[in-house]
Amino acid sequence: MTDTKLADDGLSLNRIGLYAVLLGLVVFYLLPLEAGIVTSFKSIRAYGQTAPFLPAVDGFTLAQWSSAVDQLSGSLFNSVLMAVPATVFSALFGSMAAYGLTNIDWRGQVGIYVLFVAGIFVPYQAVLVPLKRFWSQWVPLHIWLEPVWYLTGLGTDYAGLLALTITHIAYGIPICTLLFRSYYKSVSDEMVEAARLDGASIRRIYRRIILPLSIPMFAVTLIYQFTQIWNDLLFALIIVGPGDASVITQSLIGIGQSESVTNFPLQMAAAFVTALPTLLVYIFFGEQFAKGVTA
Amino acid sequence: MAELELDGLTKVFVEDDGNEIVAVDDIDVTVADGEFLVLVGPSGCGKSTTLRMIAGLESITAGELRLGGRRINERKPAERNTAMVFQSYALYPHMTVKQNMSFGLEESTDMPAAEIAETVIEAAEMMGIGDLLDRKPGELSGGQQQRVALGRAIVRDPEVFLMDEPLSNLDAKLRSKMRTELQRLQDDLGVTTIYVTHDQTEAMTMGDRIAVLDDGMLQQVGTPLECYHEPANRFVADFIGEPSMNFFEVEVQGDRLLADDFAYPLSNETLSTVGDRTELTLGIRPEDIELRTEATGPHDFETVVDVVEPTGDENNLYLTFDPDASEPDTFIATTGGMNRIEAGQPLVAHVPEDAIHLFDPDTGRAVKNRSLDDAETLGRAV
Amino acid sequence: MDSVRSWLRRRIDSVRSEQRLRTDGGTASDAVQSETGTGLRRYLDSDAVESAPFWLPAFLLVGLFVYGAIVWNVVISLTDYEGLGDPEYGSFDLENYRLMLQETGSYSFTNAFVNTIVLLVAFTLVCLVFGLVVAILVDRDIRFENTFRTIYLLPMSLSFVVTAKMWLWMYSSNGGFVNRALGVVGIGPVNFIRNPDPNVQLAAIVFALVWQFSGYAMVVYLAGLRAIPDEHFEAARVDGASLVKMYWRVVIPQLRTATVSASVVLMVFGLKAFDFLRALYGNDTPAVGTDILPTYMVRVAFGDASRIAYGSAVAVVLFALAFSIVLPYLYSEYRRGAL
Incomplete structure (x- = not known):
């Protein structure tokens, strides 16, 4: 492969040019992040006077970060409270649905599956009005679960967070089903049949064979799905709205934005606080994330 | 049970x-x-x-x-x-x-x-x-x-x-x-x-x-x-047997089976099993063909070796009646691996009558199978 | 072999007697079963029914929240609901759809519709071309391939809200990187996101989105390139094709599937650009050149005007737009047995 794809090897001019372009691309993709990071450590006075991509020699400060963490800590907690269960449940539902639609062979399953897959592509706008009415008029969790909000001391705003969680579970199921199904299709039919002959019921086969084999795919799905749910803004704006229960993407919008001036250092610090969980996930599990997006 | x-x-x-x-x-x-x-x-x-x-x-x-x-x-x-x-x-x-x-x-x-x-x-x-x-x-x-x-x-x-x-x-x-x-x-x-x-x-x-x-x-x-x-x-x-049985499409003419390249005389006993059929498929297993140097009887046929496939213990010989054709029709005979046989060499194939099979060409059903004195005992002995 | 025999005898003694009990005990029920083993029993035993506990809960959730909501949205779009009380489900008409076409002016439906199309096409095309070029470079057997790939895909893992904030700073005319760089060559400062020219506004958005998602196109193309057998590259070289010709005539035609699926997914991401615009402009009204159907829909339905039924109608158009792209794609995937 090496020999055939390369016109030459070693450090010829072509090769040097290739690496120069690749490094140039690294600069292109990382520059906005780099500029953001260095700016987030500058004082308001310093940022206007230094190049946006160079650290300030004097005027280095952690004040923006501590201010950002201060202002975002509440919604950071809310985001975790919402995103973690939403991710886990959508992955679990997706895995079970994919199993029921793949490893157990019955007529008509492709039709059902197509409905799942099409769900991936629905623009959220097409359901916003009904969703809003559903959670405010039909299933008013703030009234139904009033004792819960009262006893936990969270306040009724958190009904919106629960509604958001359930909504994200439902909207995460299609992509999770797709990811798991593509994996389950590669599972040997003979193995599933062997388990049936061994006397395992459909439930037991899932529990004892399929689920343990799915662990790598759960990693992929959980990582991808966590990123998607954490990053979403639109559903949160409509379902949760402003208040105590707002998630971190909602809070980030308003930070450092006053009537006349924009506090870019604070905005950058806040942006990185918001991005930190997904960045960490990406840095440690980039391989799985790449698998998730290309499936 | x-x-x-x-x-x-x-x-x-x-x-x-x-x-x-x-x-x-x-x-x-x-x-x-x-x-x-x-x-x-x-x-x-x-x-x-x-x-x-x-x-x-x-x-x-x-x-x-x-x-x-x-x-x-x-x-x-x-x-x-x-x-x-x-x-x-x-x-x-x-x-x-x-x-x-x-x-x-x-x-x-x-x-x-x-x-x-x-x-x-x-x-x-x-x-x-x-x-x-x-x-x-x-x-x-x-x-x-x-x-x-x-x-x-x-x-x-x-x-x-x-x-x-x-x-x-x-x-x-x-x-x-x-x-x-x-x-x-x-x-x-x-x-x-x-x-x-x-x-x-x-x-x-x-x-x-x-x-x-x-x-x-x-x-x-x-x-x-x-x-x-x-x-x-x-x-x-x-399907059973390796190499496979040889088949020839033949016509019944009097007491002989007439193929494209040879005529095969039948005994009365065999003729009676054929009945009034006019067309048959003649089958003979490669290992039942005996190879000789000279044609002496009516069941001996002069052929030429087209290809030799040595497998070690045996040689698979592809024999033909028609050595000049560019892609001659061949049939297979097996012989011991120690015999030195080369392509192009003439050989006489003896096809013993007690080893031939006859099939109905339309239904494929067996009309006559090889007669073995001990075929029954063979079958049970396994 | 003696041990085998004795082992077996023991096992047969112990297990068979047990088994006999079991099977004998089962005789009665066997008999009953074969007599009543009719349609219903068969049906309840069938795999479709047994598998239902696995897919049905998920299906109900999706059915309710996705498909139920879509249908409900269509129904609301036929009313004239404006958020007070309940929608009147008695009188349906297409008034909202008529209103859409009649709207003129800077923040009209037509403006948003055209912007949406331009954004989707430009964003998708640029991403594909850029992603393909990068994929070909990365595929040239380079060192640290994984590192490069990870860096190029990194922006995609970020929230639109985060990247919007970063580009707000990049584009800022008050010390942002882009204007500083342009200043070096004597241009600017340019106000990109609120430029008087709507085309500049949109181009700035497309550029930022390409930055975020071209890595995705690269990854998809890279997988496509890896799926092409090495023999094809070798054969082309033996035939004496130049490098450019080899890619143009041999490689790129084989990337059709990758192109189609990447396009569809990129368009879906493009339609999610609402989050980006909302964060970039800080409220529900982006610059006129970047007002796309997703932002338009949210503004009319949930903004001060609260024209909910009208917003639903806009959402129906948006949905139809998305599915006019997705359905042919899904159908072709189904045809080639990829579902």
């Missing part, structure tokens, strides 16, 4: 566009208790589907399946008292050998864990995989995986073993070793076994009886030697 009866077993698949495909067509076989039956046929002949119907992995469209006299059509796979060994072994990759072998007992019986462990260890010792119990399938060689798959079936202590081409993923050496081992194992256990293969050598060497399938239909059930010496039809004659 674990006698397994297939009574008119039929499988029809309905495709999405409504087309019906008959995969297995009205099969009747009775497998005696402890018998080793080989289901053999070319790919797509319905042998695997038959096995899967017995296992309960495919529903039965028509006919009845009885185990020990009791209908089991509707029983779930796990309730049929059968165990299956798959071509791919189908081991559970995330479980150790011990867990693989315990799985069936855990799922289908309420045997206490200690007893399961004991049974598994004993079966593993017996299969010679006692020291592999804590390994996972991915760490085992093909032959070892094969043993685990067999061990997993044995542990279940089934009334019937079902094996779907279990040796086809092994290399040639290991395959013949496992063939012997499997036979001995089946002999020791005495469990009724149905073994599916497309390999006629496996069928011949392993089975108590073999059932030849083609196009979903049962062609013949018999001992390997019956199928070899007394094929019910041209398909069986062609």
Whole structure:
């Protein structure tokens, strides 16, 4: 492969040019992040006077970060409270649905599956009005679960967070089903049949064979799905709205934005606080994330 | 008694566009208790589907399946008292050998864990995989995986073993070793076994009886030697035996069979079995052709060697009546490997009358099979 | 073999007797079963029914929240609901759809519709071309391939809200990187996101989105390139094709599937650009050149005007737009058996 794809090897001019372009691309993709990071450590006075991509020699400060963490800590907690269960449940539902639609062979399953897959592509706008009415008029969790909000001391705003969680579970199921199904299709039919002959019921086969084999795919799905749910803004704006229960993407919008001036250092610090969980996930599990997006 | 009866077993698949495909067509076989039956046929002949119907992995469209006299059509796979060994072994990759072998007992019986462990260890010792119990399938060689798959079936202590081409993923050496081992194992256990293969050598060497399938239909059930010496039809004659039987389309003229390149005189005895047929297919096994240097009798034919294929112990000779043609029609004869024979050399082929087979060219059915004084004893002796 | 025999005998003694009990005990129920083993029993035993506990809960959730909501949205779009009380489900008409076409002016439906199309096409095309070029470079057997790939895909893992904030700073005319760089060559400062020219506004958005998602196109193309057998490259070289010709005539035609699926997914991401615009502009009204159907829909339905039924109608158009792309794609995937 090496020999055939390369016109030459070693450090010829072509090769040097290739690496120069690749490094140039690294600069292109990382520059906005780099500029953001260095700016987030500058004082308001310093940022206007230094190049946006160079650290300030004097005027280095952690004040923006501590201010950002201060202002975002509440919604950071809310985001975790919402995103973690939403991710886990959508992955679990997706895995079970994919199993029921793949490893157990019955007529008509492709039709059902197509409905799942099409769900991936629905623009959220097409359901916003009904969703809003559903959670405010039909299933008013703030009234139904009033004792819960009262006893936990969270306040009724958190009904919106629960509604958001359930909504994200439902909207995460299609992509999770797709990811798991593509994996389950590669599972040997003979193995599933062997388990049936061994006397395992459909439930037991899932529990004892399929689920343990799915662990790598759960990693992929959980990582991808966590990123998607954490990053979403639109559903949160409509379902949760402003208040105590707002998630971190909602809070980030308003930070450092006053009537006349924009506090870019604070905005950058806040942006990185918001991005930190997904960045960490990406840095440690980039391989799985790449698998998730290309499936 | 674990006698397994297939009574008119039929499988029809309905495709999405409504087309019906008959995969297995009205099969009747009775497998005696402890018998080793080989289901053999070319790919797509319905042998695997038959096995899967017995296992309960495919529903039965028509006919009845009885185990020990009791209908089991509707029983779930796990309730049929059968165990299956798959071509791919189908081991559970995330479980150790011990867990693989315990799985069936855990799922289908309420045997206490200690007893399961004991049974598994004993079966593993017996299969010679006692020291592999804590390994996972991915760490085992093909032959070892094969043993685990067999061990997993044995542990279940089934009334019937079902094996779907279990040796086809092994290399040639290991395959013949496992063939012997499997036979001995089946002999020791005495469990009724149905073994599916497309390999006629496996069928011949392993089975108590073999059932030849083609196009979903049962062609013949018999001992390997019956199928070899007394094929019910041209398909069986062609399928069983390696290299395959030679066939010539002939016309009956008086007391002779007239082919394109030769005329073959028949004795009165043979003529009487031919009756008033005018067209026949003449069959002769390559190993029944005797090679001579001089034509002396009416059943001797002068030919020329076209190609020689040495296999070591034998030579396969492709003989032709027509050496000048660019792609001559050939037929095969085998001769001992020590004979030095070269392409282009003339040879006389003696086709003994007691070794020829005659088939009806339309139905393929056997009109006359080779006469062997001891054919019957041969058939029973296996 | 003796040990085998004795082992077996023991096992047969212990297990068979147990088994006999079991099977004998089962005789009665067997008989009953074969007599009543009619349609219903078969049906309840069938795999479709047994598998239902696995897919049905998920299916109900999706059915309710996705498909139920879509249908409900269509129904609301036929009313004239404006958020007070309940929608009147008595009188349906297409008034909202008529209103859409009649709207004129800078923040009209037509403006948003055209912007949406331009954004989707430009964003998708640029991403594909850029992603393909990068994929070919990365595929040239380079060192640290994984690192490069990870860096190029990194922006995609970030929230639109985060990247919007970063580009707000990049584009800022008050010390942002882009204007500083342009200043070096004597241009600017340019106000990109609120430029008087709507085309500049949209181009700035497309550029930022390409930055975020071209890595995705690269990854998809890279997988496509890896799926092409090495022999094809070798054969082309033996035939004496130049490098450019080899890619143009041999490689790129084989990337059709990758192109189609990447396009569909990129368009879906493009339609999610609402989050980006909302964060970039800080409220529900982006610059006129970047007002796309997703932002338009949210503004009319949930903004001060609260024209909910009208917003639903816009959402129906948006949905139809998305599915006019997705359905042919899904159908072709189904045809080639990829579902």
